[in-house]
Amino acid sequence: MSDTQGFGLDELWVGQSAQIERLVDETTIEKFAEVSGDYNPLHMDEAYAAKSAFRGRIAHGALVASFVSCVLGSHLPGPGAVFAGMSMRFSKPVRIGDTVIARATIKDIDVTKRRVILECVCLVDDEIVMEADAEVMVRKRRKKSAD
Numbered sequence: 001m002s003d004t005q006g007f008g009l010d011e012l013w014v015g016q017s018a019q020i021e022r023l024v025d026e027t028t029i030e031k032f033a034e035v036s037g038d039y040n041p042l043h044m045d046e047a048y049a050a051k052s053a054f055r056g057r058i059a060h061g062a063l064v065a066s067f068v069s070c071v072l073g074s075h076l077p078g079p080g081a082v083f084a085g086m087s088m089r090f091s092k093p094v095r096i097g098d099t100v101i102a103r104a105t106i107k108d109i110d111v112t113k114r115r116v117i118l119e120c121v122c123l124v125d126d127e128i129v130m131e132a133d134a135e136v137m138v139r140k141r142r143k144k145s146a147d
Contacts, residue, residue, distance in 0.1 A: 006078025
């Protein structure tokens with residue numbers, strides 16, 4: 001795959017997988033809050049979060065989900081793919097200092113509709129923190145190079 005073109009539908013197969021790794025640090029939380037406008041004290045205020053069921057600050061769920069978006073839009077299927085939908089389930093909180101591995105694996109390809117269904121997971125220390133099913137639209141084949 002090139003840097004500017006994702007896979008074409010004819011280049012994908014069931015079981016194909018890609019992943020990224022991201023550290024969730026203080027700067028990441030602050031930047032995400034600024035971009036999203038979500039300043040929930042569970043994410044931003046240690047004293048407040050310490051009194052919650054989580055006993056401390058946690059990362060935004062949407063931040064964790066954005067790591068899946070990175071895999072889909074930058075790696076598999078990659079640039080040119082269009083996000084059509086995603087259902088998510090969170091099982092554990094992500095905390096400041098955690099390194100998240102986000103992985104997407106193709107589980108179904110609908111050639112007629114040009115849709116790909118991917119099973120997605122986010123892990124911290126080999127434990128699943130989020131599971132999701134994502135659907136993306138993919139072009140039939142990669143555009144020919146202008147070279």
